[in-house]
Amino acid sequence: MRIATGARLPAGAERVIRDEEIVADGPVLRCADPRRNDVRPMGSAWPSGATLAAAGTAIDPALVSLATAAGVAAVSARGPVRIRLHTSGDEVGAAGRTGLPETAWGPVAALFEAAGCAVPRGPHLPDAPASFRAALLPDGADVVAIIGATGRGAADRLRDALDGVGATLPVDGVDVRPGGSLLVATVPDGPIVLGLGGNPMAAVLGAALLATPLRAALLREAPRAVELLPLADANPDDRWRMLPVEPDGAGRWRLPATVATPHLRDAVGRRAIALVPPLARPGDLAERLA
Numbered sequence: 001m002r003i004a005t006g007a008r009l010p011a012g013a014e015r016v017i018r019d020e021e022i023v024a025d026g027p028v029l030r031c032a033d034p035r036r037n038d039v040r041p042m043g044s045a046w047p048s049g050a051t052l053a054a055a056g057t058a059i060d061p062a063l064v065s066l067a068t069a070a071g072v073a074a075v076s077a078r079g080p081v082r083i084r085l086h087t088s089g090d091e092v093g094a095a096g097r098t099g100l101p102e103t104a105w106g107p108v109a110a111l112f113e114a115a116g117c118a119v120p121r122g123p124h125l126p127d128a129p130a131s132f133r134a135a136l137l138p139d140g141a142d143v144v145a146i147i148g149a150t151g152r153g154a155a156d157r158l159r160d161a162l163d164g165v166g167a168t169l170p171v172d173g174v175d176v177r178p179g180g181s182l183l184v185a186t187v188p189d190g191p192i193v194l195g196l197g198g199n200p201m202a203a204v205l206g207a208a209l210l211a212t213p214l215r216a217a218l219l220r221e222a223p224r225a226v227e228l229l230p231l232a233d234a235n236p237d238d239r240w241r242m243l244p245v246e247p248d249g250a251g252r253w254r255l256p257a258t259v260a261t262p263h264l265r266d267a268v269g270r271r272a273i274a275l276v277p278p279l280a281r282p283g284d285l286a287e288r289l290a
């Protein structure tokens with residue numbers, strides 16, 4: 001009897017032989033190999049009760065497909081991490097010669113979104129204590145991220161606002177540049193607060209550094225190995241650097257010669273962001289952050 005691939009086994013049949021394995025001998029169909037059998041018994045892919053993905057596995061399209069194949073109609077999941085993202089500073093977005101165009105929210109949001117986070121836009125925060133105090137109020141966001149105001153300048157109200165709500169700062173600056181001026185604070189009964197350096201490149205690189213570990217910690221994901229990129233160029237700097245990088249087409253990754261922080265010129269078209277060790281030489285490895 002002829003059946004289509006994937007059809008149910010007809011009642012009484014014992015074997016399924018592929019069309020190309022069959023030799024027709026008049027009305028009789030013969031199979032050269034007597035062991036050949038293409039029946040796929042129900043439940044043969046994995047034993048009943050098997051764990052198909054460990055707890056803490058990130059949900060990706062393959063996992064959704066696998067759950068569907070296994071007849072699993074619902075899974076319980078954590079996330080996505082909700083990051084309310086604000087810009088700050090009186091000069092940012094202001095009209096006239098003192099104003100600067102706002103150029104950091106979009107790329108920072110894109111980075112957090114690429115890491116699987118939901119990124120609602122918070123209001124722009126003028127340099128006034130009340131605006132920063134309001135931003136720290138809980139509203140269901142897991143994280144409040146603020147671009148700018150990490151510094152200790154007269155206009156930087158974030159630290160005062162954090163003091164006012166009794167926040168602690170587990171991270172207050174990271175020895176890496178650019179973008180090392182970032183801070184991470186926890187507010188009692190409130191959100192986690194990220195302060196990202198205000199220069200757009202600093203904000204983007206700081207977000208790249210924090211996005212994946214933050215998501216992994218908040219969602220209690222199973223730890224995963226980092227991705228390492230072999231470098232095509234040296235890092236002459238004796239400090240850690242975060243840099244937009246691009247493949248050289250021969251298995252290594254090129255570093256930009258310079259990185260300006262007030263704009264993203266040196267990030268345009270770059271396929272990854274790497275954390276490059278001090279004095280790295282060509283062939284050394286750098287962690288891929290994004």
Ligand SMILES: Nc1nc2c(c(=O)[nH]1)N[C@H]1C(S)=C(S)[C@@H](COP(=O)(O)OP(=O)(O)OC[C@H]3O[C@@H](n4cnc5c(N)ncnc54)[C@H](O)[C@@H]3O)O[C@H]1N2
Pocket residue numbers: 087088089091092100101102103104105147148149150151152153156179181196197198199200202
């Ligand atoms: N006395 C010192 N001042 C500064 C130093 C320093 O070492 N000593 N470091 C500079 C560096 S590097 C950085 S990064 C910043 C970090 O300070 P903040 O995080 O408080 O950043 P802001 O002062 O708010 O902004 C810095 C710069 O970026 C512009 N900005 C801010 N937000 C945006 C936006 N959304 N779009 C476009 N541009 C933005 C802002 O106008 C400032 O020009 O501290 C430096 N100062």
Ligand code: MOO
Pocket residue numbers: 177178179180181197199201202261
């Ligand atoms: O440290 Mo700033 O973060 O270099 O631009």
